[in-house]
Amino acid sequence: MKKFFSLITITVLLTSLNVKANNIQLANVVLNGQNTTSQFSLVNFDVSWENSWRTITNEANYDGAWIFVKFRKKTSSLWQHATINLTGSTVPANSVLQTSADGKGVWIYQVLPAADFIGNVNYTGAKIRWNYGADGVLNTDSVEIRVFALEMVYVPQGKFNLGSGGTETYPFIEGSKTSPYSVTSEGAITVSNTAGNLYYTGNGDLGGPIPANYPKGFNAFWLMKYEGSQQQYVDFLNNLDLTRANNRYVGVGVYPGTHPNIIATFPERAANSFSINDCLAFSDWAGLRPFTELEYEKTCRGFNQASLPNEYVWGNTTIANTTAVTNAGLTNETANDGNALYVGGIGRPTRTGIYATATSNRQQSAGTFYGVMDMGGNLWETTISVGSTNSRLFTNTNGDGSLDVNGDANVATWPTIAGSYTFRGGSLSTPLQDIRTSDRNYGSYGINVTVRNSSYPMGLRLARTAE
Numbered sequence: 350m351k352k353f354f355s356l357i358t359i360t361v362l363l364t365s366l367n368v369k370a371n372n373i374q375l376a377n378v379v380l381n382g383q384n385t386t387s388q389f390s391l392v393n394f395d396v397s398w399e400n401s402w403r404t405i406t407n408e409a410n411y412d413g414a415w416i417f418v419k420f421r422k423k424t425s426s427l428w429q430h431a432t433i434n435l436t437g438s439t440v441p442a443n444s445v446l447q448t449s450a451d452g453k454g455v456w457i458y459q460v461l462p463a464a465d466f467i468g469n470v471n472y473t474g475a476k477i478r479w480n481y482g483a484d485g486v487l488n489t490d491s492v493e494i495r496v497f498a499l500e501m502v503y504v505p506q507g508k509f510n511l512g513s514g515g516t517e518t519y520p521f522i523e524g525s526k527t528s529p530y531s532v533t534s535e536g537a538i539t540v541s542n543t544a545g546n547l548y549y550t551g552n553g554d555l556g557g558p559i560p561a562n563y564p565k566g567f568n569a570f571w572l573m574k575y576e577g578s579q580q581q582y583v584d585f586l587n588n589l590d591l592t593r594a595n596n597r598y599v600g601v602g603v604y605p606g607t608h609p610n611i612i613a614t615f616p617e618r619a620a621n622s623f624s625i626n627d628c629l630a631f632s633d634w635a636g637l638r639p640f641t642e643l644e645y646e647k648t649c650r651g652f653n654q655a656s657l658p659n660e661y662v663w664g665n666t667t668i669a670n671t672t673a674v675t676n677a678g679l680t681n682e683t684a685n686d687g688n689a690l691y692v693g694g695i696g697r698p699t700r701t702g703i704y705a706t707a708t709s710n711r712q713q714s715a716g717t718f719y720g721v722m723d724m725g726g727n728l729w730e731t732t733i734s735v736g737s738t739n740s741r742l743f744t745n746t747n748g749d750g751s752l753d754v755n756g757d758a759n760v761a762t763w764p765t766i767a768g769s770y771t772f773r774g775g776s777l778s779t780p781l782q783d784i785r786t787s788d789r790n791y792g793s794y795g796i797n798v799t800v801r802n803s804s805y806p807m808g809l810r811l812a813r814t815a816e
Contacts, residue, residue: 373398373414373500377473380494388482389434392418394496395441396457397471400707402720403459404466408651410719412574413458415499415813417636417750418479419588423491428588430636430750431494432480439476446475450816453636453750456571458503495588499581499635501571502721503815504644507652508533509566511547511643515658517788519551521646529656532643535568537561540735552771552792553736563735564640564745566647569815572640575701576723577631577809579604580616585631587611593756597630615678619698621728623807625770625800626757628731632811633748633758640812641743642732642789645773649725649786651718662725662774662786663688663712670694670781674703688715689726689784690777698777698808699727725784728808729772729791733764736793740769745814765800768793776806 374397382391396414403411418431432452440446447456455477459466479494486492510529511521523530525542532538539546540557549555564570586594587609594608603622606612632638649662659666671687671694682700690699702722705714717724724730734740744762753759764770772791775783783790 373498375496375498378494378496380479382476383488385488388486388488389437389478389480391476392431392479392494392496393474393476395471395473395475396498397469398500399469400467400705401459401470402465402467403462405462406465408719410503410505411458412500412502412720413456413571415454415456415501415571415635415637416496417454418477418494418496420479420481420484420486420492420494422486423493426590428495428590429484432483434478434480437478439474441472441475444470444472444475446477447816448477449636449747451636451747451749452480453747456501497584497635500574501813502574502719504566504570504572504648504719505652506567506569509647509650509652509654510656511646511787513656513658513660513785513787515660515785515787517659517785518782519549519553519789519792520787521547521549521789524548532565532567532647535561535565538565549736549789549792552789553734554738554793555736556738556741559735559741562744563741564644564743564814566641566644570640570644570745571813571815572644572648572721573810573812574721576619576728577811578616578701579613579618579620582620582631582809583611583613583616585634589634589752589756592754593752596756597627617680617682617700618678619701619723619728620809621698621807622803622805623731623809624803625731625807626765627803628807628809628811629758629763629765629800630752630756631809633752633760634750635811636748636750637811637813638745638747638760639731639733639743639763640810642734642771642773642792644812645724645730645732646786648719648721649717654718656787660786661689661784662717663715664718665712667712668781668784671699671703674699688713689775689781691726691775691781691784692778694777696777724810725774725786727777729776729804729806730774730810731807732771732773734769734771734793736771737764737766737768739764739766743769747813767800770800772807776808778806
């Protein structure tokens with residue numbers, strides 16, 4: 350039978366174009382190997398990025414790429430999420446290629462090494478089976494596919510501390526003490542000012558318990574290595590139909606061009622001015638999910654690490670502002686000073702991963718314990734609060750790749766009520782105190798603000814439940 354599948358365009362979603370940060374690239378994307386009986390075809394690709402790692406000591410974690418596919422019938426303007434088969438993949442040398450249980454995408458990362466691995470990776474010859482029949486595509490349909498890659502970090506299972514015992518605003522504490530609270534499982538957590546229980550004194554309703562299904566950070570999860578970039582968000586907009594894209598364009602306003610050819614003015618710059626609904630929509634579209642404020646602290650502080658009073662996300666209390674940059678707005682934008690951006694700095698978002706170089710240490714790179722970048726300063730980390738009845742109903746359900754007719758996320762357990770979210774990690778418009786890992790100055794943001802309100806310092810970072 351003649352194969353009517355036609356590969357028209359390949360679009361690559363980059364987390365950053367900066368070679369010092371990651372330079373993730375997809376290449377040699379081809380659609381072939383159509384099986385009209387089982388109704389699948391093979392999506393072929395190579396993927397590479399710089400400064401990858403997989404360690405077996407200390408953090409014992411790794412980075413990787415979350416790769417997913419969108420398709421469009423030539424007779425339609427609607428891009429849909431492709432379903433990937435759980436088996437039948439061709440795995441590149443020295444890599445693990447893991448298909449998610451829901452078929453929404455694949456992870457690719459370094460095989461377990463004999464010693465700590467740090468370096469550049471180039472995985473060639475990957476093939477994944479797209480079950481096009483399950484997605485309503487006929488054998489004779491002509492389609493266009495687009496492949497996207499997001500650089501992620503694996504945060505492994507393990508206990509960790511909430512709170513530092515410092516002077517942060519409304520931090521988590523144990524009971525009536527000022528000492529940290531230890532999270533030792535995903536079991537329900539009692540919120541009370543009595544010994545052995547979790548407590549905080551404000552920015553939330555002090556209610557509980559925090560249910561077992563609410564992600565607490567004990568179980569493993571993946572988190573975007575960098576804040577979402579302008580290019581990422583533009584790629585998202587350009588791969589929605591016009592109605593959905595228009596609803597997601599509100600408050601952004603910095604991108605020229607006309608849909609579906611909107612242009613990122615500064616592709617590598619961290620994207621901002623989002624509403625919570627914008628973040629949720631991108632998350633659902635990419636098969637990701639929001640993360641919780643407990644997962645935020647786990648990512649920053651790490652497994653089984655003692656808390657340091659008033660520590661920043663890079664594990665100590667040393668901080669300096671970025672007041673000037675070189676090559677502003679370019680792929681090689683570099684900070685002239687500092688390891689964070691807060692009020693009094695340059696006053697606009699920086700390039701994603703700006704502090705990370707091939708030789709920088711954790712403090713210089715502003716990295717968390719697990720190697721996640723930019724979680725302190727620059728733009729807020731939008732997380733799910735523990736401080737409202739609605740937010741505590743949140744579960745670790747990932748997005749399914751599809752939005753409703755208005756371009757909104759449609760995952761039932763993701764809260765859409767004011768007061769369900771918290772901004773962690775500070776931003777370019779807040780004081781340095783807000784950057785402290787355990788600071789909850791915005792611990793239950795939006796009590797009087799809807800999820801449709803945009804905010805200049807709101808950034809984009811998302812998670813996916815590990816398998």
